[in-house]
Amino acid sequence: MLDPRARARFARNRSAVAGATIVGVLVTFALVGPLLARHDPFESDFAAGISRDLLPVGPGKAFPLGADRLFRDVLARLAYAGRLSLAIAVAATLLATAIGAVTGIVAGYYEGRRVRVPWAASAGAAAALAALAMGRPLVALLSILAGTLCALVRRSPAIALDLDGILMRFVDVLLAFPFLLLVMSIGAALQHTSAVTIFVTLGATGWLGIARVLRAKTLQVRSLEYVVASRALGQSTPSLLRKHILPNIAGPLVVSATVLVAQMIVADSVLSYLGAGIAPPTPTWGRMLFEGQDYVIAAPWLVAAPGTAILLAVWGFNMLGEGLRDALDPHDG
Amino acid sequence: MRSIPTMGELSPALSAVALALVAGPLACGQPLAAPLAAAHPADAAPVRGGTLRMASYTDVRNLDPAGPSDGLAQQVAHEIFAGLVEYDARGHVVPDLADHFDAEDGGRTYRFVLRQGVRMQDGEELTADDVKRSVERALHPSAPSTLASYFADIAGYEDFVSNKAAHLSGVVVEGRYVVTFHLGHPDAAFLSLLTMTTLRPVCRTAGDRYVDTWLPCGAGPFRILPGGWSRGNALRLVRHEGYFRPGLPYLDAIEWTFNQPLLSQRFRFEDGDLDVLQSPTQADTARFQADPRWKAFGIVQADTIVWGESMNTRIPPFDNVEVRRAVAAAIDRSQYSLIRPANMSPLTELLPRSVPGYDPSLEGQRYDYAAALEHMKRAGYPYDPTTGAGGWPQPIDYVVTDYSVSVMTSQLLQQMLAKIGLRLSLRLVSWPAYQAITQQPGRSAMSAQGWTMDYLDPSTFFEPLFTTGSIGSESTNNTAFYSNPRYDALVANARLTEHTAARYALYREANGIVCDEAPWAFTYGQHDFDVHQPYVRGLAVHPVERLLAREIWLDRGVGSRVHALFGGLW
Numbered sequence: 033m034l035d036p037r038a039r040a041r042f043a044r045n046r047s048a049v050a051g052a053t054i055v056g057v058l059v060t061f062a063l064v065g066p067l068l069a070r071h072d073p074f075e076s077d078f079a080a081g082i083s084r085d086l087l088p089v090g091p092g093k094a095f096p097l098g099a100d101r102l103f104r105d106v107l108a109r110l111a112y113a114g115r116l117s118l119a120i121a122v123a124a125t126l127l128a129t130a131i132g133a134v135t136g137i138v139a140g141y142y143e144g145r146r147v148r149v150p151w152a153a154s155a156g157a158a159a160a161l162a163a164l165a166m167g168r169p170l171v172a173l174l175s176i177l178a179g180t181l182c183a184l185v186r187r188s189p190a191i192a193l194d195l196d197g198i199l200m201r202f203v204d205v206l207l208a209f210p211f212l213l214l215v216m217s218i219g220a221a222l223q224h225t226s227a228v229t230i231f232v233t234l235g236a237t238g239w240l241g242i243a244r245v246l247r248a249k250t251l252q253v254r255s256l257e258y259v260v261a262s263r264a265l266g267q268s269t270p271s272l273l274r275k276h277i278l279p280n281i282a283g284p285l286v287v288s289a290t291v292l293v294a295q296m297i298v299a300d301s302v303l304s305y306l307g308a309g310i311a312p313p314t315p316t317w318g319r320m321l322f323e324g325q326d327y328v329i330a331a332p333w334l335v336a337a338p339g340t341a342i343l344l345a346v347w348g349f350n351m352l353g354e355g356l357r358d359a360l361d362p363h364d365g
Numbered sequence: 366m367r368s369i370p371t372m373g374e375l376s377p378a379l380s381a382v383a384l385a386l387v388a389g390p391l392a393c394g395q396p397l398a399a400p401l402a403a404a405h406p407a408d409a410a411p412v413r414g415g416t417l418r419m420a421s422y423t424d425v426r427n428l429d430p431a432g433p434s435d436g437l438a439q440q441v442a443h444e445i446f447a448g449l450v451e452y453d454a455r456g457h458v459v460p461d462l463a464d465h466f467d468a469e470d471g472g473r474t475y476r477f478v479l480r481q482g483v484r485m486q487d488g489e490e491l492t493a494d495d496v497k498r499s500v501e502r503a504l505h506p507s508a509p510s511t512l513a514s515y516f517a518d519i520a521g522y523e524d525f526v527s528n529k530a531a532h533l534s535g536v537v538v539e540g541r542y543v544v545t546f547h548l549g550h551p552d553a554a555f556l557s558l559l560t561m562t563t564l565r566p567v568c569r570t571a572g573d574r575y576v577d578t579w580l581p582c583g584a585g586p587f588r589i590l591p592g593g594w595s596r597g598n599a600l601r602l603v604r605h606e607g608y609f610r611p612g613l614p615y616l617d618a619i620e621w622t623f624n625q626p627l628l629s630q631r632f633r634f635e636d637g638d639l640d641v642l643q644s645p646t647q648a649d650t651a652r653f654q655a656d657p658r659w660k661a662f663g664i665v666q667a668d669t670i671v672w673g674e675s676m677n678t679r680i681p682p683f684d685n686v687e688v689r690r691a692v693a694a695a696i697d698r699s700q701y702s703l704i705r706p707a708n709m710s711p712l713t714e715l716l717p718r719s720v721p722g723y724d725p726s727l728e729g730q731r732y733d734y735a736a737a738l739e740h741m742k743r744a745g746y747p748y749d750p751t752t753g754a755g756g757w758p759q760p761i762d763y764v765v766t767d768y769s770v771s772v773m774t775s776q777l778l779q780q781m782l783a784k785i786g787l788r789l790s791l792r793l794v795s796w797p798a799y800q801a802i803t804q805q806p807g808r809s810a811m812s813a814q815g816w817t818m819d820y821l822d823p824s825t826f827f828e829p830l831f832t833t834g835s836i837g838s839e840s841t842n843n844t845a846f847y848s849n850p851r852y853d854a855l856v857a858n859a860r861l862t863e864h865t866a867a868r869y870a871l872y873r874e875a876n877g878i879v880c881d882e883a884p885w886a887f888t889y890g891q892h893d894f895d896v897h898q899p900y901v902r903g904l905a906v907h908p909v910e911r912l913l914a915r916e917i918w919l920d921r922g923v924g925s926r927v928h929a930l931f932g933g934l935w
Contacts, residue, residue, distance in 0.1 A: 076780060078700055086706045087648060101704065102776055307767040311791045313776045326627045330648030 041359040048355020054348030058341070062118050065111025071095070073108035074313050081105075088331055098333035101323060106337050113315035114341060120231045121296035121345075127235025128296075129289045132242025137277060139199040139243070140250025141269075148190040152182035161202070169218065169236035170229075200247070203240050211237065215299050216308060225310055230303060234296050242288045246281055253280040283360035291353035294346045301342050317342050397656050398635035403900040404922040411903065415919035416618040419641045420625040420633065422768075424597055428581040428589075429571075430499075430562045431508040436817055437621075439562060444602055444619065444914050445486075446565035446583030447609075449477050449496065450556055456721075456821050456908035458556040462491060462566065462584060462609070464542075472551030472863060479542040484607030486588040487568040493544040497536045498573060499566045501525070504533065508575035511842065512563050512819070514835065515828070518555065518860070520547040553863055557820040560909070586614040586915040598623060608915075615903070615918035634896075640919070641897040641904070641912070650707040653896045662899055664906055667719035668710060668892040669818035671826060672771075673885035674778060675803070675844045680810045682746065682757045683845075688787075689883035691740035693730040695785045696778065701889050704773050709889040715826055715876050717890035719908070722823035722869045729880045730887055737785045748786030756786015764802050764812040767793040771813035774888065804840040814844055814885065821909055823872045827856045831879055845884030852878045 042048050071077065080094045081103030088099035097106040156179010163171035182188070206214070218233045253259060259276045267275075297317075303309040304318025312319065317338040324334025425438045430446055451461040460466060463477040483491040504513050506526050516522065520535030535547040548555060558564075568582035581589055587602035594600045602619045625633075627646050634642040645653065653659045676683035676692060683689055698711035713729030716722055741748050741756065748756040765775045772793065779789045789811070794802065803812045819825045829835050829842040833853050836843050852875050859871040879885065893911065897904055903916040 074780070076700070076777065078703065082703065085651060086703060087651070102773060103703075307793055311793050312772060313779060313791070326646045327648050328628060330646070330652070 038359040042355055045355045045358055047351045048359065051348045051351025051353075051355055054344050055352055058114060058345055058348060059118060061111055062114035066108065066115060069105060069108035069111060071105035071108045073104060073112040073315060076103045077105070078103055088334070090331065091333055097337045098331065100320070100334055101327065101331075106320075106333060109315040109320060110317075110337050110341060113317050113320060113338070116227060116310070116314065117297060117300055117317045117341075118345070120227055120234070120300050121293050123231040124234035124238060124296045124300075125289050125292045127231065128238035128292060129242055129285065130239075131235070132239030132288075133246055133281075133285060135199050135203070135239065135243040136246025137250050137273065137281070139196040140247040141254060141273065141277065143196040143247075143251055143254075145196075146192040147195045149193045149195070150183035150188045150190050152188045153179045154191060154193070155179055156182070164236065169232045172236065173232070196247075199243070203243055206237070207240050211295075212299060212302055215303060216306060225308065227310060230300060230309060233303075234299055238292060238296060238299070242285070242292065245284055245288055249281045249284050250277055253277050256280075283356075287353050287357040287360065290349060290356055294349035294353070297342065297345045297349070317345075397652055397659060400658055400662060400899045401637050402922045403902065403920040405920050409902075409920065411615050411918040412920070413612075413615050413918070414617055415615075415921065416620055417616050417641065417901070417914060417917060417919065418620045418622075418639050419643060420622040420630045420639055421643065422625060422627055422630070424623040425600060425621075428594075429575065429579060430565050430567060430583075431503040431505075431510050431575045433509050433511050434562070440911055441600065441602070441621070442562040442565075442581070443585070443910060444587040445581050445585045445589065446562050446567065447585045448559060448562070448565040449479075450559050452560055452821060452907070452909050454905065454907060458560060466556075468556075472553070472555075473548050475546045475548075475555060476539075477544050477546075479544070480609060481542055483584055483609040485566070485568045485584050486582045486605050486607070487570055488607065489569055491566055491584055492541050493538040495566045495569065496544045497533075497538050498569075499571070500536050500564045501533050502567065502571060502573055502575060503563050505574055510563060511840070512561065512829075514837075515558050515561075515819075516564070517834075518548045518550065518552045520549050522549075550861055551863065552860055553868060554820070554822045554824045554860060557822040557825075560820050584609070586610070587616075587619060610915070614915040616914060619914050634898075637898070640901050641895060643895045643911075644708070644893050645896070647705045647707055650705075650894045654707065654894070659896060663894060663896045664904065666893040666895065666906070666911055667908060668717045668890045669719050669909075670815055670891035670893075671712060671715060671717050671887065672709075672774075672813070672815045672889050672891060673712075673887045675812050675814040675885050676883070677807075677810050677844070677846055678848075678884055679806060679846045682744070682761070682787075683810060685744045686882055687740045687744035688746070688757070689886070690881075691737045691744065691785055692782060692787065693880075693883040693886040694733045694737035694740060695781050695787075696730075696886050696888060697732045697781060698888055699732075700777060700781075701774055704777070705770060707894055708891055710892065712887050712890040714880055714887055715830070715885075716823060716872075717818070719892070720818055720823060720826065721821060722872050724869075724873050724876070727873060727876060727880070729876075730883065734784070741785050746786060750784060756788070760788045760790040761810050762792060763789040764792050764794060764799060764809045766796050766799045766813075769813075771815075775813055800840075803844045804842070806836075806841075806846055809844075812844060815891070816842075818909070823869070824856070824860060827859070827872060827875055831884055832856055847879070847882070847884035849878060849882065 066073065077099065081089055081099035083089045088101055088103055089095055091098045095105050095107065097110060100106050100109065156175050159175035159179070160172040163175055214237050215233060218237065253276065259272065262272060262276060300309065300316065301318030301321065304316040305322045309316055309318055320338035321335055321342070324331065324338070328335050421437050423437055425441055427433055428438055428442050428445065430442060434442065447462050449461060449463040450458050450466065453459045462479060462483060464480045466475060466477045468475055479491060479493060485491055502508065503510055504516055504522070504525065506528065513526070519533060521530060521533050522535065524530040525533045537545045537547065539545055566584055570582055571579050580591060586605055586608045588605045589602055593602065600621045600623070604614055604617055608614065630639060630642055631645055631649050633639045653663055674692065674696070676689050678684055698713065702709040702711050710718065713731060714727050738748060738750070746755060746757050763775060765771045775791050779791065782789055802808045803814070816826060816830055831843055831845070831847050831852060833848040835841055836846055836848070855871050855875040859868045859875070862868045862871060880887070895911070900920045900922060902918050902920050904912070905916070907913055
């Protein structure tokens with residue numbers, strides 16, 4: 033993905049290397065930690081996990097990061113939670129990036145032009161909007177897929193739409209809601225929360241910024257002389273997108289996605305902290321932080337461990353994202 | 366991109382978190398702040414004035430005696446509304462708004478003669494008509510009270526609640542200051558029932574029927590002024606100047622802050638910004654109790670709350686009594702109490718230790734893992750702990766309120782029941798959702814349940830929690846939907862029995878039935894711990910009420926005054 037010059041710029045950037053290292057360590061910890069931990073993250077230990085004053089034991093030989101309020105190993109739970117928190121953040125980012133990229137590229141490419149869209153696809157999009165308004169992101173996704181499939185399988189009448197105007201106004205409306213408030217509202221509306229519902233919720237609400245960035249970049253690439261020439265020579269839209277647009281926006285896409293992972297980690301932690309995340313006993317960093325907050329004085333390791341993990345993850349992904357941006361586009365920022 | 370901070374924007378925030386993470390461990394070794402001394406010796410005479418400041422982790426939703434209530438609302442309502450009778454410090458029922466009362470007709474009639482000249486908080490004089498109107502308002506089917514069925518023994522109750530009669534015939538006004546309650550049959554607990562806030566007289570502004578918008582107004586020592594209650598945030602009660610007990614209350618006002626995290630409460634208390642700290646965390650409770658400077662100012666409340674795991678007897682697998690017995694035997698109650706050892710005591714029966722009728726000799730439910738496996742086998746779901754094979758095949762939905770200690774106990778329960786082949790799926794919900802789900806039939810298989818003593822009598826536990834009659838069509842406190850004619854008969858007979866020892870013997874037998882058939886697996890009794898600053902005087906342990914503010918007075922020394930003025934700046 034990185035050409036040699038970009039790779040060299042990345043390697044020279046100490047902040048970027050530090051970010052990549054932190055992310056690498058965290059991912060390794062999440063993958064290997066649960067396998068190496070001496071305790072089951074779900075099992076209380078009423079023999080070794082409890083101190084003489086009947087509080088959870090602090091960091092020591094038996095429990096390197098101490099025990100939690102149910103006398104479970106904080107290290108084992110932290111690693112297990114890391115696996116879940118990072119997986120949710122990455123999956124949500126992939127989903128958000130996919131939605132944001134499609135929206136941004138379509139809006140940017142068709143800016144200033146009316147496009148004939150099959151009725152089936154329009155109906156699918158409208159149904160998806162209604163489903164989102166009712167807090168059903170999965171139904172929204174299915175509606176879009178169904179509409180697209182119907183339009184592809186069977187030719188239906190089309191209407192001329194200002195796709196860029198419609199998509200960007202929709203983005204504007206959603207941008208008016210604070211991101212975390214929007215996520216929390218959807219999270220609270222869901223009766224049962226699982227890793228899947230959370231990543232879909234985060235992914236379905238976190239794509240707006242990426243759509244904006246990629247629209248701007250697509251507009252810029254679309255106006256380049258060789259792209260205009262290719263179009264004039266009769267190159268098809270899919271071919272133009274594949275050969276010229278996508279390669280030119282790959283850099284900003286990767287940078288945006290990397291930084292978005294950090295935002296997703298925070299959002300997932302906030303959801304869990306507020307009780308709208310995955311139900312216990314499954315640990316998440318946000319939930320561990322919440323469960324330890326009343327004991328911050330008596331048992332500070334209960335908040336220090338997940339707090340540090342969140343801090344490092346957000347810091348690492350942000351530094352990595354900024355490093356990638358500097359490496360891929362030295363003139364920007 | 367929106368909402369994604371750049372490194373420059375992020376650094377201060379991250380630095381703050383990092384600082385907090387470093388400061389946390391450093392703060393670990395900090396001792397508790399010193400108590401703020403009183404100005405006068407312990408035997409000094411009370412003085413008037415001052416505001417008592419408290420906080421709560423929860424909120425007050427309703428203060429109307431005719432509305433739904435919970436623990437904190439009860440505490441506040443006791444300050445606003447006075448009743449015909451109340452408990453004294455030894456737990457005896459004594460007249461309050463009543464000057465005196467008589468029981469006649471073998472306990473079927475109670476005649477109350479009111480004090481004359483009692484002023485309600487709207488300035489009107491209390492009369493017998495007000496008592497009757499308040500009773501009818503609270504028991505009318507349009508009122509959302511969950512405790513109305515306690516008073517079903519009042520003559521004419523059925524006709525009144527089914528709208529066949531416009532008035533409650535069993536409550537008769539016999540003069541401006543005389544009101545009589547006629548009961549369908551003798552009721553040994555009736556006077557105790559009247560100590561609750563449900564039937565306490567309300568001002569005429571309340572009208573004849575319950576309305577949501579009414580500003581609570583009664584004859585108690587404190588009143589709410591318009592604007593004094595910011596829902597979800599704070600409540601301020603001020604002295605009722607016309608209170609009928611001369612010289613009382615001493616305080617000018619009481620203030621509560623709601624939805625305040627426990628840690629913030631503790632810091633505010635140490636800082637002199639709160640005068641009383643109620644139910645601190647386990648860690649803080651242990652520190653206050655261990656610190657010789659604070660020991661004299663801590664109050665361990667009576668053990669009057671029962672907790673258990675409620676199993677819906679209408680939903681599989683808990684429609685099988687052997688599965689319920691297996692659950693009761695699989696719970697190691699000593700491990701539960703380790704979550705909050707300062708507030709929890711292992712409990713193997715329905716009655717907590719401080720409730721009259723508690724019988725330590727009752728065997729109750731005991732932890733016996735081998736017996737639990739045997740019960741599962743008898744139920745038809747044998748479980749092999751070595752292979753993990755067998756047990757109940759589906760996950761069991763378990764409902765628990767978020768932000769409560771039950772979130773912790775439920776995780777422990779999950780571990781314990783997994784060892785006998787029952788797999789719980791925890792569902793965290795808000796308090797209103799929890800009530801809606803657990804109090805309606807067929808909506809939850811299992812839930813964490815607690816019940817606080819409403820009055821000083823065993824019937825406050827036996828009747829609402831397990832009798833067939835307490836199962837309503839819309840909602841119920843019998844969350845196990847348990848029905849046993851033998852149990853119902855015992856509990857009904859106990860209410861009719863005047864002789865205390867005979868009554869307790871009946872309740873003991875009923876207790877044995879619910880311990881054996883296990884609609885609940887009883888887990889622990891709860892005793893709260895409160896601590897106050899030395900300058901808060903007149904706080905005493907009461908067998909029922911957690912805090913009686915009318916006797917409290919403030920004796921602030923110079924240090925506490927400076928704290929009150931400058932708070933955190935000091």
